[in-house]
Amino acid sequence: NINLKINGQPVSVAPGSTILEAAEKLEIKIPTLCHFKMDCFHVDHRSASCRICVVEVKGRPNLAPACSTPAAEGMEVHTNTLRAINARRTILDLLLSDHPKDCLICPKNLNCQLQALAQEMGLHHLLYKGEQSTYNKDLSSQAIARDLDKCIMCRRCETACNAIQTVGVLSGVGRGFNAVVAPAGLKPLAETECVFCGQCVQACPVGALSEIDYKYPVWRALNDPAKTVVVQTAPAVRVAIGEAFGLPPGSVSTGKMVTALRMLGFDRVFDTDFAADLTIMEETTELIERIKSGRNLPILTSCCPGWVKFLEHQFPELIYMPSTAKSPQQMFGAITKTYFAQKAGIAPENLTVVSVMPCLSKKYEAAREEFSRDGIRDVDIVISTRELADMIREAGIQFDQLEEGEYDSPLGESTGAAVIFGATGGVLEAALRTAADWIAGEDLQEIDFTGVRGLDGIKEAAVNINGLELHVAVCSGLGNARKLLEKIQKGEADYQAIEIMACPGGCLNGGGQPYHHGDTTILQKRLEALYRDDKSQPVRKSHRNPSIQRLYAEFLGEPGSHFAHQLLHTAYVD
Numbered sequence: 001n002i003n004l005k006i007n008g009q010p011v012s013v014a015p016g017s018t019i020l021e022a023a024e025k026l027e028i029k030i031p032t033l034c035h036f037k038m039d040c041f042h043v044d045h046r047s048a049s050c051r052i053c054v055v056e057v058k059g060r061p062n063l064a065p066a067c068s069t070p071a072a073e074g075m076e077v078h079t080n081t082l083r084a085i086n087a088r089r090t091i092l093d094l095l096l097s098d099h100p101k102d103c104l105i106c107p108k109n110l111n112c113q114l115q116a117l118a119q120e121m122g123l124h125h126l127l128y129k130g131e132q133s134t135y136n137k138d139l140s141s142q143a144i145a146r147d148l149d150k151c152i153m154c155r156r157c158e159t160a161c162n163a164i165q166t167v168g169v170l171s172g173v174g175r176g177f178n179a180v181v182a183p184a185g186l187k188p189l190a191e192t193e194c195v196f197c198g199q200c201v202q203a204c205p206v207g208a209l210s211e212i213d214y215k216y217p218v219w220r221a222l223n224d225p226a227k228t229v230v231v232q233t234a235p236a237v238r239v240a241i242g243e244a245f246g247l248p249p250g251s252v253s254t255g256k257m258v259t260a261l262r263m264l265g266f267d268r269v270f271d272t273d274f275a276a277d278l279t280i281m282e283e284t285t286e287l288i289e290r291i292k293s294g295r296n297l298p299i300l301t302s303c304c305p306g307w308v309k310f311l312e313h314q315f316p317e318l319i320y321m322p323s324t325a326k327s328p329q330q331m332f333g334a335i336t337k338t339y340f341a342q343k344a345g346i347a348p349e350n351l352t353v354v355s356v357m358p359c360l361s362k363k364y365e366a367a368r369e370e371f372s373r374d375g376i377r378d379v380d381i382v383i384s385t386r387e388l389a390d391m392i393r394e395a396g397i398q399f400d401q402l403e404e405g406e407y408d409s410p411l412g413e414s415t416g417a418a419v420i421f422g423a424t425g426g427v428l429e430a431a432l433r434t435a436a437d438w439i440a441g442e443d444l445q446e447i448d449f450t451g452v453r454g455l456d457g458i459k460e461a462a463v464n465i466n467g468l469e470l471h472v473a474v475c476s477g478l479g480n481a482r483k484l485l486e487k488i489q490k491g492e493a494d495y496q497a498i499e500i501m502a503c504p505g506g507c508l509n510g511g512g513q514p515y516h517h518g519d520t521t522i523l524q525k526r527l528e529a530l531y532r533d534d535k536s537q538p539v540r541k542s543h544r545n546p547s548i549q550r551l552y553a554e555f556l557g558e559p560g561s562h563f564a565h566q567l568l569h570t571a572y573v574d
């Protein structure tokens with residue numbers, strides 16, 4: 001081990017540790033901005049570009065960036081000498097000299113790490129009044145807004161896009177004062193291979209990257225007397241939205257969220273979880289058919305639009321592999337505008353379906369051409385967890401004090417299998433629960449497939465269902481998906497079913513969730529909350545959801561029927 005002193009306190013760290021890590025061990029806070037670390041995903045972005053973390057090291061002429069300077073034996077570090085403080089203030093001053101000061105109307109207002117730093121460091125007037133860059137905002141996609149005037153060149157988004165996701169859309173463009181992180185040739189995002197995962201939005205410490213905001217269209221629909229407005233809430237939203245109102249990470253806020261949605265004026269409060277159960281019915285039928293015929297194996301899950309777009313661009317030759325089942329979001333829209341519309345006696349054109357999603361790619365998915373019929377979209381508007389939290393705040397609702405509400409029927413009933421969709425491994429586990437029962441022909445009691453749980457990027461398991469041995473894998477993060485797909489292409493891997501989610505950890509870490517700023521303990525708590533919620537449900541298998549059974553009996557026929565295919569399945573294009 002290496003022994004050093006920070007602010008006079010001795011500390012011992014493993015070789016290769018940085019001064020910043022040694023300081024963390026002593027709970028000495030050194031301010032950082034460009035640094036981005038997510039231990040459980042092996043992400044440690046140390047560009048040392050902002051230099052806000054400079055400290056004084058005895059015997060060295062220059063100040064050292066703590067995030068990238070290795071701790072050394074006998075080193076004596078001081079974090080708060082006047083020289084270090086002055087240097088940090090000058091750095092912040094220079095950063096702000098080329099940063100817009102419109103914090104009040106910035107999408108990251110109060111969630112911005114640069115703003116927080118300025119507050120922490122008590123910088124109240126600026127010495128440097130330099131030139132300011134002026135780029136047009138990129139609002140070309142349905143999902144992600146870019147405002148390059150706010151880019152501070154920390155390159156955290158580049159790490160998210162290239163190192164974690166291996167999509168490679170964002171990189172440094174231009175030099176000196178004009179340098180920004182952007183797609184090559186400053187192309188609008190909609191014209192690139194961006195999959196709208198939003199991991200760059202989560203990584204961006206400032207307002208350079210945010211979501212395309214659809215709150216106003218929702219307010220408009222809610223105030224349109226001609227419209228019946230139906231809302232669906234994705235599995236991962238309920239375990240994260242409380243964070244926006246000061247509830248501890250890992251709180252399950254389903255009931256409060258339902259009450260808030262009703263107070264906002266939604267006519268029906270339904271659940272994407274209902275449609276997740278429906279997806280399991282269709283996808284498991286397909287899985288069993290493919291296993292029986294031995295064709296098109298492995299089956300790949302298809303509910304994550306970021307992952308599907310990645311496959312379309314990067315592995316077009318594997319396009320036959322994903323399940324043809326639409327995602328729960330889209331199945332929900334299709335069922336609402338047919339079955340529910342008929343039952344409620346409302347013309348589909350007078351129904352507005354709003355989704356609340358942890359994901360930004362869902363905005364893009366809902367707008368894909370194949371998900372509308374006769375000009376009517378299955379899902380009309382998608383807002384993120386953060387946007388819903390903003391609407392609740394705007395309406396003056398005291399979220400933490402709300403009573404627990406119940407979803408409306410029939411598209412509000414769901415199972416424990418559906419809620420775990422929000423975590424990496426959950427979709428596959430839900431499918432295995434149903435597949436096991438169907439293959440065995442009984443109501444099995446062993447339903448916890450723990451081998452596919454947890455935040456690891458690639459998980460592999462052999463599961464025995466009633467004598468049938470299945471090899472399955474689960475990936476989250478597109479870089480991990482790429483590794484696994486390449487193994488399959490080389491003939492080095494043999495699975496029957498694979499779940500892939502674009503975001504590391506799955507939807508619980510979606511681009512539309514409350515910002516975690518790299519604190520992965522928050523993600524771990526969201527994960528635990530989803531499995532706690534599963535355990536507490538009276539029904540934990542999708543095919544045992546009574547509303548799903550009724551939907552098939554009254555409307556769809558059998559899982560995999562011709563009509564079910566027409567409504568609930570899609571085809572892929574490259």
Ligand code: HC1
Nearest residue numbers: 234235236303328329359421507
């Ligand atoms: Fe997801 Fe899904 S789990 S994709 O991660 O299959 O977004 O939460 O809604 O559609 O159900 C997201 C979450 C979500 C779909 C479901």
Ligand code: SF4
Nearest residue numbers: 161194195197198200
């Ligand atoms: Fe890259 Fe995802 Fe951001 Fe698109 S949304 S630029 S793919 S990180």
